[in-house]
Amino acid sequence: MKKGLIIVESPTKVRTIKKIVGKDFDVAASVGHIKDLPKSRLGVKIEEGFEPEYVTIRGKRDVIKKLKSAAKKAEEIYLSPDPDREGEAIAWHIAEELKDLQKPIRRLLLYELTEKGIKEALARPSELDPRKFESQKARRILDRLVGYNLSPLLWEKVKRGLSAGRVQSVALRLVCEREREREAFEPEEYWTIEVVFETEEGPLRAKLKRFQGKPVKPKSEAEAKALVEALKKASFVVERVERKEIRRKPAPPFITSTLQQEAWRRLRFSAKKTMLLAQRLYEGVELGEEGAVGLITYMRTDSVRVASEAVEEARSFIAKNFGPDFLPQKPHVYKSRKTAQEAHEAIRPTSLARTPESLKPYLSKDELALYDLIFRRFVASQMAEARFERTEVHIKGGDFELLASGTRLLHPGFLAIYRSEEEEENTLPPVKEGLSLRLAEIEPRQHFTQPPPRYTEASLIRTLEEKGIGRPSTYAQIVSTIKDRGYVETEKGYLKPTELGLLVNDLLTAHFPDLIETGFTARLEEALDEIEEGKRDRVELLRKFYETFEQVLKKAQEEMASLKAGVPSGVKCPACGEEMIIRVGRAGAFLACSRYPECKETRDYVRDEKGVIKPVEKNRETGEVCEKCGRPMVVKRGRFGEFLACSGYPECRNTKPLTTNISCPREGCPGKLVKRRARTGKIYYRCSEAPKCDFILWQEPIDEKCPACGAPFLVRKKQRRKEYKVCPQCDHKEELS
Numbered sequence: 001m002k003k004g005l006i007i008v009e010s011p012t013k014v015r016t017i018k019k020i021v022g023k024d025f026d027v028a029a030s031v032g033h034i035k036d037l038p039k040s041r042l043g044v045k046i047e048e049g050f051e052p053e054y055v056t057i058r059g060k061r062d063v064i065k066k067l068k069s070a071a072k073k074a075e076e077i078y079l080s081p082d083p084d085r086e087g088e089a090i091a092w093h094i095a096e097e098l099k100d101l102q103k104p105i106r107r108l109l110l111y112e113l114t115e116k117g118i119k120e121a122l123a124r125p126s127e128l129d130p131r132k133f134e135s136q137k138a139r140r141i142l143d144r145l146v147g148y149n150l151s152p153l154l155w156e157k158v159k160r161g162l163s164a165g166r167v168q169s170v171a172l173r174l175v176c177e178r179e180r181e182r183e184a185f186e187p188e189e190y191w192t193i194e195v196v197f198e199t200e201e202g203p204l205r206a207k208l209k210r211f212q213g214k215p216v217k218p219k220s221e222a223e224a225k226a227l228v229e230a231l232k233k234a235s236f237v238v239e240r241v242e243r244k245e246i247r248r249k250p251a252p253p254f255i256t257s258t259l260q261q262e263a264w265r266r267l268r269f270s271a272k273k274t275m276l277l278a279q280r281l282y283e284g285v286e287l288g289e290e291g292a293v294g295l296i297t298y299m300r301t302d303s304v305r306v307a308s309e310a311v312e313e314a315r316s317f318i319a320k321n322f323g324p325d326f327l328p329q330k331p332h333v334y335k336s337r338k339t340a341q342e343a344h345e346a347i348r349p350t351s352l353a354r355t356p357e358s359l360k361p362y363l364s365k366d367e368l369a370l371y372d373l374i375f376r377r378f379v380a381s382q383m384a385e386a387r388f389e390r391t392e393v394h395i396k397g398g399d400f401e402l403l404a405s406g407t408r409l410l411h412p413g414f415l416a417i418y419r420s421e422e423e424e425e426n427t428l429p430p431v432k433e434g435l436s437l438r439l440a441e442i443e444p445r446q447h448f449t450q451p452p453p454r455y456t457e458a459s460l461i462r463t464l465e466e467k468g469i470g471r472p473s474t475y476a477q478i479v480s481t482i483k484d485r486g487y488v489e490t491e492k493g494y495l496k497p498t499e500l501g502l503l504v505n506d507l508l509t510a511h512f513p514d515l516i517e518t519g520f521t522a523r524l525e526e527a528l529d530e531i532e533e534g535k536r537d538r539v540e541l542l543r544k545f546y547e548t549f550e551q552v553l554k555k556a557q558e559e560m561a562s563l564k565a566g567v568p569s570g571v572k573c574p575a576c577g578e579e580m581i582i583r584v585g586r587a588g589a590f591l592a593c594s595r596y597p598e599c600k601e602t603r604d605y606v607r608d609e610k611g612v613i614k615p616v617e618k619n620r621e622t623g624e625v626c627e628k629c630g631r632p633m634v635v636k637r638g639r640f641g642e643f644l645a646c647s648g649y650p651e652c653r654n655t656k657p658l659t660t661n662i663s664c665p666r667e668g669c670p671g672k673l674v675k676r677r678a679r680t681g682k683i684y685y686r687c688s689e690a691p692k693c694d695f696i697l698w699q700e701p702i703d704e705k706c707p708a709c710g711a712p713f714l715v716r717k718k719q720r721r722k723e724y725k726v727c728p729q730c731d732h733k734e735e736l737s
Contacts, residue, residue: 002026005074006108007067009033009081009090016113016284016292021122028070030081034060035093037140042148044141050542052141054093064097071098078125080108083344084300084473085136085532092133109343112350113284113294135532141542142166142524146515149553150508158504158563159584166524167470168481169508169516174463175455175488176497176505183611185451190217191224193444195231195402197395197437201429204437206395206404213399224444234397236437241393246407248386250414252304252334253346253378256472257465259299262377264458266420267369268493271457271476275299277370278347287354287362294350295359296374300472301344304334306381310348314382317352322416328384348378380418387411391428395437404428454494468522492682499589499607503563503582511556515549566592569613575601580615591615604636619647628654642675659688662701662713669693673701699728708732
């Protein structure tokens, strides 16, 4: 009989753990949850204390049978799903299935899948945590009560297949509100004036700061020109030079949210991709003769705590590889948020002996990039501060005051291993007080205030974390959900609400303002934490929530406008002059005449930068004929952009991509370039003969031959807010008028 059975949730972990525990232990996987609420009904006994009706997930009966069989052959059972609330729920459900065997059942919390981590956990197993399970149960029931009731409401009022969730709807609201802020934004003109002086050591660039003792903020070209003319007549002298040392501390090691943010900023990985890669690094990677090893600690954490032995390892690594000047006298200690789960560590390598360079043969390109990021961030977190000298040169010229500032690196400290590309030195030529300066050039520049930027995945996750919405295990799922549901799309790396997303958000904020308000959601998260801490009762929380929610839901069912029937758009019907209404069909939102069926006019529409609805001209004919029925093909707009469709729809449903008139540049290929939209929202052009021809172009082609080399087309390229026609084959570039 085996000494013990270790049950994990992931089959990948089985291989890693088996290699370490040897023949005394059997290791099996539950392959995620084995039980959940039923899909076909609410599954919550509201009148019986909100008790969940868990059922075995389809396909898991055989898994349970195998676990029972393995458990019968073991003296003890160790439940080791992930060390978080979801993992605790998996452990409890497995324990319920195995309790009749009457064998000791213990909880094994594995924060790193290494020999040291696993053996230490086996030496100190714990009991199952009922409070953590109660907290997960409360979260699951809250999400079910909201989703099970709101989603059918959207099916009735908008269209089937939509969903609304307790947290995803808050994230959607944030994205939509940012879009409304951008639409309402009115840009304001302003000017800056930079002056270049000649010195013996090189040019000195300074910015005009004050005139006649007041800050200079020219609002128009005329104001700027007047200042320029006055500057030309002034004599300039260095009034004073100020130098001071600036110290910059390293950032703490990664937690889930900061890893997702930095992986987006540096590697352009989505939150979902980052977590999938991190999961692989945590669960174990085959390292040749060493076998499967977990390379990082558990990746769902909100704590920056680091084990003392890991700190000592980092300090030894720094002393050996960088020298004593890079090692602070005392280890850096970082403070977690007050809601952090301090049982977890920060995300760090399980061993600094496994450098990114040494792992190159075993990891994919993306796995290596993420591991390298985690490795560098952790080492940097225990390195000395970076030291800079900041120099400010104050320049006087009559009534004008100018400032030149520069930064010189004195000691790189942690920047020696963790430095951003944008962190460049800006040194000034050496000048002394009293030096007369010769004016070389004055550069007035026009600017306009910018609207708040759309969220990226990284900045949305940062906002969710700052507002206390969601937890480390849910950030990536929240973002993925609003994208997968078609509520949000990615445009040039930014999250933009779709028309469907805007319409759904308007309905939800009008009828459920508190439910999807950030403060309310954050307070619910705190309440869930309090259940885990034993400070709050699960049933009390659910009852209080549901009493209010049920009333609001009933009112919304009666009063919410139906997009199937249509809502006012403010646009006049071009056929009859009556108002058009917004309706939602299978292809998305569209305009229809309110006099239907008397008037059958419909139009696609777009919104301008101010959010005003603009009808799109009627589907235009292209001269192409449908090869299936002989009717004209017309241009239509769908979720992924324009496409060709048969004008005989719905009798004929033939569609095909919208082609350009530009031939594929591959020799002998008869195809034309076709405009497509990727799942990320980015536009690209591929050959119409795909998959036979794999030519892809990521810039918009222009049907003009290159005047320099004769290439068949040019491409549109944006640089520094200007657009150019650029040859993809040579250096030719000309500005687009």
